[in-house]
Amino acid sequence: MRFVGRRIAQTIPLLLIVSVLVFALIHATPGGPLTLYLENPNVRPEDIARLRRQMGLDRPLPVQYLSWLWSFVRGDWGYSYADGRPVMQRLLERIPATLELVGMSTILGVIVALIVGVVASVKRGFDRVTTLFVVAGISLPVFWFGLVLQLVFANALGWFPSSGRSSIGVGGFADQAAHLVLPAIVLASAQAAGWSRYLRGSMGQALVMPFTTAARARGVSEARIVLRHALRYALLPFVTVVLLDASIMASGAVVTESVFAWPGIGGLFTESLAKRDYTVLMAFLMCGSIAVATLNLVADVAVHAIDPRTRE
Amino acid sequence: MTLHRVARRPAIVALALLGAMLLLAILAPFVAPYGFDVIDLAHRRAAPSMSHWFGTDEIGRDLLTRVLYGARVSLAIGIVSALMSAVVGVTIGAVAGYAGGWVDDALMRFTDAMLSVPRLPLLMIAAAVIEPGVPTLVVLVALAGWMEMARVVRADVQSIKTSDFVAAARALGALPRRIIERHVLPATFPAVSVAMTIAVGRGILLESALSFFGVGVQPPTASWGNMLYQAQTTMTTEPWLGIFPGMFIFLTVLCFNILGDYFRVSA
Numbered sequence: 069m070r071f072v073g074r075r076i077a078q079t080i081p082l083l084l085i086v087s088v089l090v091f092a093l094i095h096a097t098p099g100g101p102l103t104l105y106l107e108n109p110n111v112r113p114e115d116i117a118r119l120r121r122q123m124g125l126d127r128p129l130p131v132q133y134l135s136w137l138w139s140f141v142r143g144d145w146g147y148s149y150a151d152g153r154p155v156m157q158r159l160l161e162r163i164p165a166t167l168e169l170v171g172m173s174t175i176l177g178v179i180v181a182l183i184v185g186v187v188a189s190v191k192r193g194f195d196r197v198t199t200l201f202v203v204a205g206i207s208l209p210v211f212w213f214g215l216v217l218q219l220v221f222a223n224a225l226g227w228f229p230s231s232g233r234s235s236i237g238v239g240g241f242a243d244q245a246a247h248l249v250l251p252a253i254v255l256a257s258a259q260a261a262g263w264s265r266y267l268r269g270s271m272g273q274a275l276v277m278p279f280t281t282a283a284r285a286r287g288v289s290e291a292r293i294v295l296r297h298a299l300r301y302a303l304l305p306f307v308t309v310v311l312l313d314a315s316i317m318a319s320g321a322v323v324t325e326s327v328f329a330w331p332g333i334g335g336l337f338t339e340s341l342a343k344r345d346y347t348v349l350m351a352f353l354m355c356g357s358i359a360v361a362t363l364n365l366v367a368d369v370a371v372h373a374i375d376p377r378t379r380e
Numbered sequence: 381m382t383l384h385r386v387a388r389r390p391a392i393v394a395l396a397l398l399g400a401m402l403l404l405a406i407l408a409p410f411v412a413p414y415g416f417d418v419i420d421l422a423h424r425r426a427a428p429s430m431s432h433w434f435g436t437d438e439i440g441r442d443l444l445t446r447v448l449y450g451a452r453v454s455l456a457i458g459i460v461s462a463l464m465s466a467v468v469g470v471t472i473g474a475v476a477g478y479a480g481g482w483v484d485d486a487l488m489r490f491t492d493a494m495l496s497v498p499r500l501p502l503l504m505i506a507a508a509v510i511e512p513g514v515p516t517l518v519v520l521v522a523l524a525g526w527m528e529m530a531r532v533v534r535a536d537v538q539s540i541k542t543s544d545f546v547a548a549a550r551a552l553g554a555l556p557r558r559i560i561e562r563h564v565l566p567a568t569f570p571a572v573s574v575a576m577t578i579a580v581g582r583g584i585l586l587e588s589a590l591s592f593f594g595v596g597v598q599p600p601t602a603s604w605g606n607m608l609y610q611a612q613t614t615m616t617t618e619p620w621l622g623i624f625p626g627m628f629i630f631l632t633v634l635c636f637n638i639l640g641d642y643f644r645v646s647a
Binding site: 078081082083085086089090093094096199200203204206207208209210211212215216218219223315316318319322323326327337338341344349352353356357360361364 | 390489490492493494495496497498499500501502504505506508509510581585588589592593595608611612615616619622623626629630633634636637638641
């Protein structure tokens with residue numbers, strides 16, 4: 069319990085640093101958050117001055133930062149410059165689509181990594197091949213892989229729809245599932261590669277530990293040793309790595325959603341970037357960082373709770 | 381990782397390919413079949429053929445030529461940004477690891493904070509906010525890539541500073557600065573070179589992703605990423621415009637990663 073408290077106490081200053089970074093980044097713009105209006109010839113200078121006053125942009129930066137932070141903590145994330153609706157509402161309505169995509173590709177990635185990682189740790193010949201595939205997976209430019217899959221499986225073969233979350237007028241489970249296939253594969257590809265490599269590494273360690281030798285000496289079958297004894301040992305660090313990769317998953321989701329016109333948070337981010345919709349961008353970065361920090365926290369706490377060796 | 385001996389042959393092939401790529405990039409003005417900006421309206425959107433190996437784009441420019449020139453930009457951004465993030469990462473990691481205490485705590489909290497902001501969106505905003513250009517991009521990519529380096533170096537320095545030869549140097553009256561520069565940093569070299577090799581590949585991927593979203597390298601300069609940006613709308617009609625630049629990104633990053641793996645195991 070004290071460990072949990074200490075980890076939470078560490079996460080808060082971390083998020084404060086992130087908030088300063090995010091705030092500083094947005095206010096480093098030449099026109100500040102009002103760039104969008106400055107570039108619009110229909111907005112008069114006096115309107116801009118009025119907006120600046122209304123939004124408090126004429127106050128000293130530290131004061132602005134504190135008031136922004138306080139509003140953010142209270143859940144008042146401001147309004148989107150693009151369509152005037154509350155930022156939180158815009159983000160919330162996009163969450164289901166992103167959860168669906170990220171969830172599906174995480175499941176897919178974990179399954180592939182489990183199979184590849186375990187088999188590679190046992191079969192030497194297979195290991196050679198997977199090593200190359202794993203490096204290839206890590207090196208793939210996500211957006212290019214997406215474009216190529218669209219080209220082959222959507223345009224040439226017509227097996228799957230090329231973009232969107234459902235077809236207009238069709239709907240239904242089968243239609244939605246078909247839309248999910250290509251983006252989920254793209255988002256899972258890089259992750260599965262890294263995770264397989266990691267699992268293979270810790271499986272390799274587990275298979276030479278004294279407890280596996282002891283099990284072998286007791287006459288336990290090889291399959292049981294691999295799947296019950298070694299895998300159990302290797303699984304905990306594996307789960308941790310999956311959780312720790314949340315940040316990479318977030319970046320991958322932005323790219324994947326953009327390539328496949330997936331109506332999730334990543335798609336909202338690229339739309340907002342094009343429109344320089346700073347309130348949305350700031351909220352996106354903050355939420356992304358909070359999500360990543362929380363998952364890291366969960367990973368640490370879980371390991372601490374399950375593995376007695378990590379406790380002093 | 382000691383269990384898995386990485387074969388030597390892929391590393392040699394990767395090194396040879398990278399050498400060839402670098403040479404072609406440097407010699408682009410001499411080896412490219414056409415001029416960089418030669419417009420040939422009679423042969424617009426031509427599919428790959430003997431006269432245009434990779435085909436031509438919407439205003440008849442030879443794609444192979446542009447890929448070769450793009451290699452200069454993409455490789456330069458990857459290599460220079462990796463060097464820069466090594467400088468930042470090694471400095472922060474060495475100071476944190478050597479000083480320990482609150483300095484270590486402060487620097488590592490900052491590193492963790494940087495690591496928990498999703499990297500690509502952060503860079504996309506930064507690139508959109510600042511006027512994009514090749515030098516800015518190099519700095520941005522470098523600023524996004526030093527954290528792993530800092531962690532690796534810090535861990536190395538922490539173990540090295542307790543070793544006997546450092547204790548001996550300290551006993552002889554060497555100042556911390558000299559100990560770090562002469563004794564500690566050279567010992568981190570293997571780990572840093574592995575991290576840098578991987579960082580070059582990651583830098584190329586980041587550049588291409590930024591350019592793909594239109595906030596990276598701007599036309600008329602060609603990079604592999606912005607060639608893809610222009611190609612994404614015509615993927616169905618002129619797929620070669622997207623396939624070739626992407627393949628070069630993939631192959632180059634793959635070679636850097638294979639080399640990095642090889643260094644890691646043999647270091």
